[in-house]
Amino acid sequence: MTGGIGCDSTSTDRGLAAFYDQHITWGSCSGFSGADTVGPEIECARVLVPIDYDKPDGNTAQIATSRARARGSRIGSAVFNPGGPGGLGLGKAAALGRTALGDRFDAVGFDPRGSGASTPEVECLTPSEAEVMRPDDFETDWSPAGVDAAERQNRDYVAKCVQRSGTELLGHVGTREAARDLDVIRAALGDDKLTYVGYSYGTRLGAAYAEAFPQHLRAMVLDSGEPLDGPVVDMVKYYASLQQGFDTYARDCTQHTDCPLGTDPSKASHVFRTLLNPLIGQPVPVGERTLTYSDALTAVVAELYAPTGWPTITTGLRQLKSDRGDILLETANGMQAKLDTTLQNAVLCLDGPRTTDRAAVAAVQQRMFAAAPFLDDGHFAGHAPLDKCAFWPTPSTSTPHTFTPSGLPPIVVVAATGDPAAAYEGNQTLARQLGSPLVTSEGKQHGVFLISGSSCVDTSVLKYLTELATPPDGLNCRQS
Numbered sequence: 001m002t003g004g005i006g007c008d009s010t011s012t013d014r015g016l017a018a019f020y021d022q023h024i025t026w027g028s029c030s031g032f033s034g035a036d037t038v039g040p041e042i043e044c045a046r047v048l049v050p051i052d053y054d055k056p057d058g059n060t061a062q063i064a065t066s067r068a069r070a071r072g073s074r075i076g077s078a079v080f081n082p083g084g085p086g087g088l089g090l091g092k093a094a095a096l097g098r099t100a101l102g103d104r105f106d107a108v109g110f111d112p113r114g115s116g117a118s119t120p121e122v123e124c125l126t127p128s129e130a131e132v133m134r135p136d137d138f139e140t141d142w143s144p145a146g147v148d149a150a151e152r153q154n155r156d157y158v159a160k161c162v163q164r165s166g167t168e169l170l171g172h173v174g175t176r177e178a179a180r181d182l183d184v185i186r187a188a189l190g191d192d193k194l195t196y197v198g199y200s201y202g203t204r205l206g207a208a209y210a211e212a213f214p215q216h217l218r219a220m221v222l223d224s225g226e227p228l229d230g231p232v233v234d235m236v237k238y239y240a241s242l243q244q245g246f247d248t249y250a251r252d253c254t255q256h257t258d259c260p261l262g263t264d265p266s267k268a269s270h271v272f273r274t275l276l277n278p279l280i281g282q283p284v285p286v287g288e289r290t291l292t293y294s295d296a297l298t299a300v301v302a303e304l305y306a307p308t309g310w311p312t313i314t315t316g317l318r319q320l321k322s323d324r325g326d327i328l329l330e331t332a333n334g335m336q337a338k339l340d341t342t343l344q345n346a347v348l349c350l351d352g353p354r355t356t357d358r359a360a361v362a363a364v365q366q367r368m369f370a371a372a373p374f375l376d377d378g379h380f381a382g383h384a385p386l387d388k389c390a391f392w393p394t395p396s397t398s399t400p401h402t403f404t405p406s407g408l409p410p411i412v413v414v415a416a417t418g419d420p421a422a423a424y425e426g427n428q429t430l431a432r433q434l435g436s437p438l439v440t441s442e443g444k445q446h447g448v449f450l451i452s453g454s455s456c457v458d459t460s461v462l463k464y465l466t467e468l469a470t471p472p473d474g475l476n477c478r479q480s
Contacts, residue, residue: 015056020187022048024065029090032064033117034337037091043067044090047188049113049181051172059168063181064117066090068097068107075466076218077189078105079182081112083200083224083447085175085232085351086344088116096197099450100458104466108189113181114173115340122173124161124342142381147358151385158391161346171394173343174350175232179208183216193218195465199447200224200422203430204232204351206411208398210434214407219465222436223414223449224422227429228402232351235364237423239372245304245420246272246374248444252307253314260317269374275320277377284325291325291332297375299331304420306445306452349389351398356390358383402433410470411436412461416452418444437473 029035029044038044046062066089067077078101080092092109101107114122140150161170182205186194195218198206203225210217226234250268253259260275261268276296283290299316303309316328355361362384369376405411413436415427424440431438441448441457448454449461456477463469 016050016053016184019049019056019184022184022188023190024188026067029066032066032090034088034090034111035117037094037337038066039094041068042094042097043069044117046119047110047181047185049184051113051168053177053180061113061169062119063113063185064090064111064119065185066093066109068093068102070102070104070106072103074106075104076106076191076193076195077108077186078195078197078465079108079110079185079189080196081198081202081205082109082338083198083202084112084339084344085201085204085347086112086115086340086342087199087201088338088340090117096450100462101450101465105195106189108185110185111340112173112178112343114169114346115343120165120169122161122169122340122342122346123164124157124345129160140385142379142383144381144383147383147385154385154388155391158388158393161342162393167393170346170392171350171397173346174397175205175208175347176350176397178205178347179212182209183213186216191218192216195219197221197449197465198223198225199451201232201347203413204228207430207434210405210408210411211403214405217409219409219468220411221414221449221461221465222411222430222434224416224419224427224447225413225430226422226426228433229400230426231400232348236367236371237426238421239368239375241419241421241423242301242304243269243372243374244418245444246372248418248420249304249307249310249313252310258314258318260314260321272317272374273376273378275317280377280379284320284323286325286329289329291320291329293377295332296320296325296328298335299328302331302335305447308445345388346392349392350394350396352396352400354389354392354396356386358386361386405434408434409468410464412439412464412471413437414439414441414448414457414461416441416443416445416448418442419446420444421446431473437471437475439471440474440476442476442478 024045026043026045029038032044044066049061050056051059051061082089088111089109090111093107097107111118196206203222206220206222250265253261254263254265261271279293283292303312365384411434413431417424441454443452445452448457454477460471
């Protein structure tokens with residue numbers, strides 16, 4: 001959970017009145033990066049915010065915002081964050097506006113400061129540099145020389161961030177600032193109180209807002225999140241959840257005769273490794289591109305987030321057995337369009353403590369591979385590089401912590417028991433920390449409300465958002 005956001009930031013003595021008094025002018029999304037994802041019925045606008053809230057007369061940023069107008073009797077706006085960190089939300093308005101929520105609310109999405117269509121954007125690598133450097137979490141030469149090279153690459157990456165973005169922006173794109181931007185967006189929308197739905201990392205952002213602006217909160221849904229007092233992403237727990245998701249997929253896949261993982265689910269992780277490991281050092285050509293080991297893992301992990309992605313994994317792995325990689329490369333490229341990984345790096349560096357001890361990094365890496373054998377390439381040698389955050393030029397702006405949820409309206413937590421990316425137990429903890437009711441889906445996907453197709457979840461949560469009728473704690477919605 002983030003800290004240090006402060007009290008009611010609308011006070012004029014802090015010089016923020018000009019930002020809070022602005023009115024959104026809605027218009028065409030033409031000219032907005034990613035406008036092709038929003039549809040012609042969506043309106044776009046930019047909301048002005050200070051880069052440094054302690055210096056309101058200084059440099060400013062513009063938050064790209066989108067809106068799908070309510071179809072019926074309007075209650076207000078419902079603002080969404082899809083997760084990440086770094087998840088681009090400009091396109092969320094179109095999808096969510098078409099749901100039942102769009103009957104009573106304007107569905108509002110936004111690209112967080114520093115990302116997507118918001119300006120200025122955090123810039124680190126040029127497209128050509130990104131192709132050469134290929135910075136990722138999935139592909140590393142684990143030899144001492146390879147670890148040294150990866151660490152130099154991380155240091156060089158951060159140096160390019162400083163050169164192209166400047167330390168002021170790099171130090172003010174964390175959850176602390178995003179929560180304050182949310183409140184300016186609320187005011188610019190003309191809403192006295194915020195109605196908010198956050199998925200995954202969006203639960204961390206929502207909780208930060210609730211702590212800083214309890215008097216401005218109307219209703220909040222936190223879907224598929226993590227405990228407040230842990231890191232934004234606990235990598236060991238994340239890997240364990242991914243392994244659970246992979247095992248669930250494998251059990252389903254191996255029931256079919258054409259499963260590329262064979263017929264024995266207990267051997268699926270090993271078979272998966274035999275399929276992907278050859279890509280290390282020998283990518284598969286796909287037109288003018290190549291499918292790398294990292295691309296393949298990115299695609300598989302992305303499609304593990306919901307059972308609807310399982311057919312893509314199966315088809316992609318079948319192709320890989322025939323030395324083809326079109327499906328997996330297309331999927332990996334699609335993920336990059338939904339997530340600003342440059343901003344993700346920045347937020348992770350600003351939102352918690354950093355590790356500057358190689359031995360500690362290696363110990364965590366060892367635990368990660370132990371938690372997720374299907375992600376272990378088998379080459380780990382007990383050494384790991386310091387990540388980008390070890391070289392970040394500005395201090396952390398947030399510290400994970402719990403807080404006393406006094407003065408808050410009820411917040412609703414939603415989670416799936418078989419979530420492949422955020423452990424159900426973590427959501428139980430989150431609900432206890434906030435004193436919130438927990439709505440449970442007996443599902444296997446990451447993200448439930450308006451996503452999984454559970455009418456039980458959707459009906460109870462929509463009633464909460466529209467009527468402020470809190471669901472009963474412990475409500476369990478079983479999938480058909």
